[in-house]
Amino acid sequence: MRRLILLCGLLLGLGIAQAQVRDFDRITESGTLRVALYQNFPPYSYEQDGQPRGVDYELAKALAEGLGLQLEVLWAPPGEKLDDDLRDYIWRGRVTAQGQLADVMLRVPYDRDYAQMRNELGELVNELVVMFGPYQRERWQLAFDRRRLPEVPSIHALRQHPVGVEVESVPSFYLSSVQGGMLSQETRHYPTPKLAFAAMQGGEVDAVMALRG
CATH class of the missing domain: 3.40.190.10 (Periplasmic binding protein-like II)
Known part of the structure; x- marks a missing residue:
């Protein structure tokens, strides 16, 4: 898992420096792992009595603990399309969030055709995002x-x-x-x-x- 996270951070960081993407060294130096979780999405990620709950929250917490880091949750209201969410929370940042990005985002549906989708110029639509580690089959x-x-x-x-x-x-x-x-x-x-x-x-x-x- 450590190597997967490192690969994700490095690829994104090299792809778009202005988005303030953190590479693995900066993540470990900060002592925190920022994980984007979908907001109000029980039973996977939601808040109850002001505390984060859900399957994905527990997974994010275990991931951070496994790396010796504190977990920082970025709640992500879903957009109209997955492209919007990946842009807002992974590689560019939301205008209202002052550019803060997640190091990892969970519950991203993986589909090979989508991952390899190209635009009218033949370029990968999500070339700045590394999709890995499927953990649930639906x-x-x-x-x-x-x-x-x-x-x-x-x-x-x-x-x-x-x-x-x-x-x-x-x-x-x-x-x-x-x-x-x-x-x-x-x-x-x-x-x-x-x-x-x-x-x-x-x-x-x-x-x-x-x-x-």
Whole structure:
């Protein structure tokens, strides 16, 4: 884990110096490890009675302790897209946060296609971010309203059909990037899967793609 953190810090630091990214030496000298955790995201990361709680918080604490460092949590309200979160908390910084960046961010959904996604110039969209260490496997399924979408033999059947997904979820990243982003315009984002299903019942979307608990 030590080598992985070192690799992440060095690559980001070399990639964009003006963002005040800390390399591994500066992290250890400071005595603290800054970890970005999604805000209000139980059971993974949230606050209870003013204290941080959750699976990801415990993991971040163990990571810091394993490196002999104190943990500093940076609470991250999720943006509209993962690109926004990586930019705000990993490599550029938020304007309102005075440029303070995290050394590590947890609960970043890993998808190989997304990690290798390129822009119109052929450049990696997230070249300043190193994605490593997947620690939880998740599965997702598709539910659809047969009155508006009789069957879904393949992903192409979702064309011209709005699909509800949870913000910052693997289904969101998948639909936004699959087949060159052909479904990105039909993807509708909701704060929770429950609200996405309510939207389908209300006729706002024809299908919902969500993680299976």
